[in-house]
Amino acid sequence: MSGLEVVIGLEIHAELKTLSKMFCSCDASFGGEPNSRTCPVCLGLPGVLPVLNRKAVELATRLALALHCDIAPYSIFHRKNYFYPDMPKNFQISQYDLPLGIGGYLDLEMEEGRVRVGITRVHLEEDTGKTVHASESGRIHDSEYSLEDFNRAGVPLLEIVTEPDIRTPIQARMFMQELKSIMEHLEVSDCKMEEGSLRCDANVSLRPQGSPQLGVKAEVKNMNSFRALYRALDYEIMRQGDLLASGGEVVQETRHWDADSGVTTPLRTKEYAYDYRYFPEPDLVPLQLDLSFIDGVRAGLPELPSQRRSRLQEDLGLPEHDAGLLTSSKALADFFEAAVDAGAEPKAASNWMMGELSAHLNAHNIEISEVPITPAQLAAMIALIDKGVISGKIAKSVFEAMLASGNDAETIVKEKGITQISDEEELVRHIEEAIRENPASVEDYRKGKEKALGFLVGQVMRKTKGRANPQLVNELLRRSLEGEG
Amino acid sequence: MIEPKDVEYVAWLARLDVSEEEKEKFTRQLGQVLEHAEKIKSLDTEDVDPTSHAIPLKNVMREDETGPCLSQEEALSGAPRTQGGYFVVPRII
Numbered sequence: 257m258s259g260l261e262v263v264i265g266l267e268i269h270a271e272l273k274t275l276s277k278m279f280c281s282c283d284a285s286f287g288g289e290p291n292s293r294t295c296p297v298c299l300g301l302p303g304v305l306p307v308l309n310r311k312a313v314e315l316a317t318r319l320a321l322a323l324h325c326d327i328a329p330y331s332i333f334h335r336k337n338y339f340y341p342d343m344p345k346n347f348q349i350s351q352y353d354l355p356l357g358i359g360g361y362l363d364l365e366m367e368e369g370r371v372r373v374g375i376t377r378v379h380l381e382e383d384t385g386k387t388v389h390a391s392e393s394g395r396i397h398d399s400e401y402s403l404e405d406f407n408r409a410g411v412p413l414l415e416i417v418t419e420p421d422i423r424t425p426i427q428a429r430m431f432m433q434e435l436k437s438i439m440e441h442l443e444v445s446d447c448k449m450e451e452g453s454l455r456c457d458a459n460v461s462l463r464p465q466g467s468p469q470l471g472v473k474a475e476v477k478n479m480n481s482f483r484a485l486y487r488a489l490d491y492e493i494m495r496q497g498d499l500l501a502s503g504g505e506v507v508q509e510t511r512h513w514d515a516d517s518g519v520t521t522p523l524r525t526k527e528y529a530y531d532y533r534y535f536p537e538p539d540l541v542p543l544q545l546d547l548s549f550i551d552g553v554r555a556g557l558p559e560l561p562s563q564r565r566s567r568l569q570e571d572l573g574l575p576e577h578d579a580g581l582l583t584s585s586k587a588l589a590d591f592f593e594a595a596v597d598a599g600a601e602p603k604a605a606s607n608w609m610m611g612e613l614s615a616h617l618n619a620h621n622i623e624i625s626e627v628p629i630t631p632a633q634l635a636a637m638i639a640l641i642d643k644g645v646i647s648g649k650i651a652k653s654v655f656e657a658m659l660a661s662g663n664d665a666e667t668i669v670k671e672k673g674i675t676q677i678s679d680e681e682e683l684v685r686h687i688e689e690a691i692r693e694n695p696a697s698v699e700d701y702r703k704g705k706e707k708a709l710g711f712l713v714g715q716v717m718r719k720t721k722g723r724a725n726p727q728l729v730n731e732l733l734r735r736s737l738e739g740e741g
Numbered sequence: 742m743i744e745p746k747d748v749e750y751v752a753w754l755a756r757l758d759v760s761e762e763e764k765e766k767f768t769r770q771l772g773q774v775l776e777h778a779e780k781i782k783s784l785d786t787e788d789v790d791p792t793s794h795a796i797p798l799k800n801v802m803r804e805d806e807t808g809p810c811l812s813q814e815e816a817l818s819g820a821p822r823t824q825g826g827y828f829v830v831p832r833i834i
Contacts, residue, residue, distance in 0.1 A: 274805045275805050275806065275807050276805050276806060276807045276808070281803070281806060281807050281808030282807070282808075282810045283807045283810065284807075289813060289826060290813070290825070290826040290827050291813050291816045291817060291826055291827065291828070292810065292812070292813045292816075292826075293810050294810055294811055294816045295809075295810050295811055296811070299811075299816060301819075307801060307802065307803045308801065308802045308803065309802065309803060309805050310802040310803065310804055310805060311804075311805035312805070313802065332793050332794075337754075339756055341828075341830035341831070387830075388827065389832075400832055401822075401829050401830060401831060401832050402829075402830050402831070402832055403824060403825070403827035403828065403829060403830070404827055404828040404829075404830050405826075405827055406816070406828070531754055533754065536793035536794065538794065540801075541794055541796070541798040541799050541800070541801050542793065542794060542799045542800075543799065543800060544799045544800055545800075
């Protein structure tokens with residue numbers, strides 16, 4: 257791999273958050289009984305006329321502007337002709353030589369510094385139907401036929417193509433995370449990779465370091481999560497590197513990522529399968545967006561993740577790392593800010609969210625929207641720690657119970673009787689007991705071994721089942737040891 | 742300038758079966774179409790904007806509102822084969 261440079265470009269598809277489809281008024285939401293959300297237009301029946309969804313144009317313009325693209329003063333739709341059972345019309349309406357947005361960029365803040373990834377184009381098209389593979393045995397390769405559901409056919413789709421500016425799998429993953437967060441903030445797309453509303457393909461090639469020419473690329477498909485994207489790129493770079501090192505050549509082809517076996521395998525060769533015979537879609541008239549429309553969309557752009565990141569650092573004093581993680585998803589950042597609005601100290605709220613809360617989300621593979629507690633409940637729990645009602649250690653089990661039940665911290669603390677013991681008399685009783693039982697440690701401490709104190713504090717915590725206020729125990733213990741000395 | 746193998750290729754792209762006879766005929770006819778296009782290409786179009794659409798309309802859009810769809814039965818009514826609410830199509834993998 258030495259002396260070789262990795263070159264990655266991404267092609268991303270995102271379903272737009274519209275109520276209706278791109279060219280007809282069928283419901284565009286995910287799911288539904290198969291083939292219950294179709295009409296003659298999206299089924300491609302003869303004699304129908306598609307009409308463009310205004311909202312889809314607005315959302316596409318919103319993203320294109322956020323990615324610093326120029327909005328084309330004149331753009332048109334093309335028919336991309338090919339046969340595949342998930343496309344009822346036998347062509348896909350897409351944009352070809354005159355896309356909506358061109359020439360933008362997205363900056364990534366990486367450990368190695370700022371990486372600017374060029375955006376070649378942002379264009380509008382329509383989604384295809386969903387194919388279900390059927391067979392008696394349930395195995396894809398045994399199936400004699402496939403099943404088609406056209407509910408998704410015609411759902412507005414945005415295609416975003418980057419320049420080959422990405423150099424590492426980590427940069428690729430960062431790009432996708434940032435783009436997803438931007439689309440969430442813009443309310444352009446739901447960005448659910450597992451439901452397929454956000455999808456990503458990658459062009460990967462290697463070339464000698466410093467070479468101006470691109471190497472032969474492979475297109476990698478079927479990466480359904482950030483993790484899959486990272487792993488697939490990592491594998492593909494290694495595969496091409498090994499191939500070149502052993503004197504072989506990379507073949508231009510489409511490769512399929514298989515997450516189970518952790519490898520990419522060839523799908524079909526390009527020169528054979530692609531002859532799309534694009535031509536202007538005669539049923540859709542040109543799009544000529546005037547300046548007042550574009551300025552209106554620009555004026556309505558909300559705060560973007562990068563701006564939010566700076567604000568969390570500057571106004572709330574969060575470290576860069578925290579601000580970066582919290583703004584990687586709009587829902588996460590919204591939850592955090594709501595907790596702060598409810599009175600939580602920012603860094604404390606951030607710690608709980610990045611620690612226990614994130615661990616809970618990962619362990620259960622759920623989104624923050626599915627968590628049963630509100631930001632205000634998190635703030636109230638942090639307040640209990642600040643007031644000394646519960647210790648930080650107890651708070652962890654309280655928080656766990658909150659996540660499981662959705663109950664308030666206060667309710668849980670009362671129910672379980674796990675308030676922190678700050679009553680001095682009670683603590684002194686436990687402390688005296690600990691001193692009596694551990695004369696050796698007491699001796700050690702008096703000889704100047706600070707460590708022995710920690711041991712004695714531990715003994716008191718144990719006697720109180722972790723409910724003692726540790727600072728207070730520390731203080732009282734020191735006092736009794738030295739007082740008696 | 743157009744050969745039977747070009748006709749074969751175009752027919753394959755369009756999933757059309759053409760007989761030997763048709764192949765001959767289409768080669769001749771498509772050749773004439775291309776010849777005509779060549780003739781048009783010889784015109785001076787220096788000051789003519791490229792046209793993608795014949796009518797002077799632009800920005801025809803609809804509001805993002807949902808309307809009635811076909812029922813599943815209606816949607817599937819023209820299909821040669823269905824199963825459990827799906828269209829059955831030849832295996833593609």
